[in-house]
Amino acid sequence: MGDRAQSTAESLVAVERMTVRFGTQTVLRDLSIAVPRGETLAIIGESGCGKTVLLKTLIGLVRPTSGRVLFDGQTINELDDRQLTAARLRYGFVFQQAALFDSQTVAENVMFPLLEHRRATPQEARAKAVEHLKQVGLPESVMTKKPAELSGGMRKRVGLARALMMDPDVLLYDEPTTGLDPIMSDVVNELILKTSDLRRSQQPVTSIVVTHDMHSAMKIADRIVMLYPVPRLKADESQIVYDGSPEKIERSSDPRVAQFVRGEAGDRLEELQIA
Amino acid sequence: MASPQTAALPAKGLIGGLTGGIAWVGARVLDAVVTLGSMAIFFLQTLSWIFVRWPSRRLLTASLHQIGVSSLPVICLTGAFIGMVLAVQTYYQFRAFGMESRLGVMINLSMFRELGPVLAATMLAGRVGSAIAAELGTMKVTEQIDALASMGASPIQHLVAPRLLACLAMIPLLTIAAIAMGVLGGAFYCIYVFGVDPFFYFENAREGTHRWDILYGVVKSFFFGGAIAIISCYRGFHSSAGAEGVGQAATISFVQSFVTILVLDLFLSIGLDRMHDYLWPPSGM
Numbered sequence A: 001m002g003d004r005a006q007s008t009a010e011s012l013v014a015v016e017r018m019t020v021r022f023g024t025q026t027v028l029r030d031l032s033i034a035v036p037r038g039e040t041l042a043i044i045g046e047s048g049c050g051k052t053v054l055l056k057t058l059i060g061l062v063r064p065t066s067g068r069v070l071f072d073g074q075t076i077n078e079l080d081d082r083q084l085t086a087a088r089l090r091y092g093f094v095f096q097q098a099a100l101f102d103s104q105t106v107a108e109n110v111m112f113p114l115l116e117h118r119r120a121t122p123q124e125a126r127a128k129a130v131e132h133l134k135q136v137g138l139p140e141s142v143m144t145k146k147p148a149e150l151s152g153g154m155r156k157r158v159g160l161a162r163a164l165m166m167d168p169d170v171l172l173y174d175e176p177t178t179g180l181d182p183i184m185s186d187v188v189n190e191l192i193l194k195t196s197d198l199r200r201s202q203q204p205v206t207s208i209v210v211t212h213d214m215h216s217a218m219k220i221a222d223r224i225v226m227l228y229p230v231p232r233l234k235a236d237e238s239q240i241v242y243d244g245s246p247e248k249i250e251r252s253s254d255p256r257v258a259q260f261v262r263g264e265a266g267d268r269l270e271e272l273q274i275a
Numbered sequence B: 001m002a003s004p005q006t007a008a009l010p011a012k013g014l015i016g017g018l019t020g021g022i023a024w025v026g027a028r029v030l031d032a033v034v035t036l037g038s039m040a041i042f043f044l045q046t047l048s049w050i051f052v053r054w055p056s057r058r059l060l061t062a063s064l065h066q067i068g069v070s071s072l073p074v075i076c077l078t079g080a081f082i083g084m085v086l087a088v089q090t091y092y093q094f095r096a097f098g099m100e101s102r103l104g105v106m107i108n109l110s111m112f113r114e115l116g117p118v119l120a121a122t123m124l125a126g127r128v129g130s131a132i133a134a135e136l137g138t139m140k141v142t143e144q145i146d147a148l149a150s151m152g153a154s155p156i157q158h159l160v161a162p163r164l165l166a167c168l169a170m171i172p173l174l175t176i177a178a179i180a181m182g183v184l185g186g187a188f189y190c191i192y193v194f195g196v197d198p199f200f201y202f203e204n205a206r207e208g209t210h211r212w213d214i215l216y217g218v219v220k221s222f223f224f225g226g227a228i229a230i231i232s233c234y235r236g237f238h239s240s241a242g243a244e245g246v247g248q249a250a251t252i253s254f255v256q257s258f259v260t261i262l263v264l265d266l267f268l269s270i271g272l273d274r275m276h277d278y279l280w281p282p283s284g285m
Helices: A002-010 A051-058 A081-088 A106-116 A122-135 A140-144 A152-164 A182-202 A214-220 A255-262 A268-274 B004-008 B013-052 B057-067 B069-096 B100-141 B144-150 B155-193 B198-208 B211-237 B242-279
Strands: A011-022 A025-036 A040-044 A066-071 A091-094 A170-174 A206-210 A223-227 A240-244
Touching (some): A011 A051, A011 A206, A025 A051, A025 A206, A025 A223, A025 A240, A040 A051, A040 A214, A051 A066, A051 A206, A091 A152, A170 A182, A182 A214, B013 B155, B057 B100, B069 B100, B100 B144, B100 B198, B144 B155, B155 B198, B211 B242
Parallel strands (some): A040 A223, A091 A170, A170 A206
Antiparallel strands (some): A223 A240
């Protein structure tokens, strides 16, 4: 407990004894995770275990039922709207389906955060948008396109470029490789690594990547945390079934971790049919 | 004494059915009260954003165009046909009393005070309200609303405030257009199809209607516009996931807007009539 308190105090992002319920359904239970500055953390786990909800609580999009969400010494779930806005400006969020604004062009999407917070003139915002689009491997010619005209991989990269526009301290990625072909998945992985390395040279960047793609987690993460769905846990069990390095996860003795890492159905089909 | 498990079990038979029914009604009433309160907060948040930061010209222009300009043809068509239908439905009754030349008063007053604002608002609740609910519902399920919030922008300021302002500005104007087309449609049918004398038709219509009657419908339409915008945006923001959820948001938005328009119409009619009597007391009192 003392170690946990110490690591929470040193971390940039942390959750402490956090529970999230929607109605009668408990999605996250008594969860505590601390992410030190500069670390790339991959959160893995099967669908429905609360990975995306956890990511959204970090930025105040979902309020925890109990517990605390900490960011750089502030308790996110106790901030007023103005303070929460200021905290959110230090985050970049790459959504699962990119969440680009349909009605706007790529340029308008990418320039949006800078113009919204009046951090740049339209000319400066445009120059920075071009720079970030190039950084994610997209030509300037995509600037006039609408999101519907782009492929899935291009949309993800535009989403990443948009997330980088405010030079965030923390980057949150929600399933960045889901729905992409293996080559484009690896391109996105490389971009996440490149972004972390590039930003590290300027200032430490903290990345939290939610994924169920083990290849991706092994490639990009400094540390992996595996969550297990609450309904499948006993009352006294922790929802975190693995917390450690990518190298050691393959040697985990926990059968739940081993099953996930190897991608085996085990007796899950029978369980689902009974349910 | 019953154990907690036994106490939690529903009673069977007639009593069970009755208590179950009462519980069901109670739950629906509580849901409705919670929704009303939530909508009121949503409305107040939107108002506060309008005063804190006026929506950008680009967002406002897009909303004004979507709600106003795009709706104009269908509103004019609806208004014209309502006027003509009114003429068809009332001509024979008026002719029986030899009062065909007074059809204009009846058609114009109906259009100004009731049919113009209510039917225009109903049409707009279907055309504009459902579109807003579906658009915002899609934005919600594709996480675009979360994306706005994650970048420190207010979804209400960006998505609701311009639509509310556009509805408040454009729905009264569209109502005026619907009324004008209804008046013209009714006049056209009476004069060119039924052969009513145009001089007496227009002269009686002019004498029988007053500025207050025109204002009456426009005031109503202002409230209808606000109700359509808030209900549609609220339903879009609270859409459940998937195509079915977005479809339901659009449907519920229309149904609730329609019911609200009718309820508001009743209370506004009572209020405006009382205001008229207060400002211009009826003669003989």
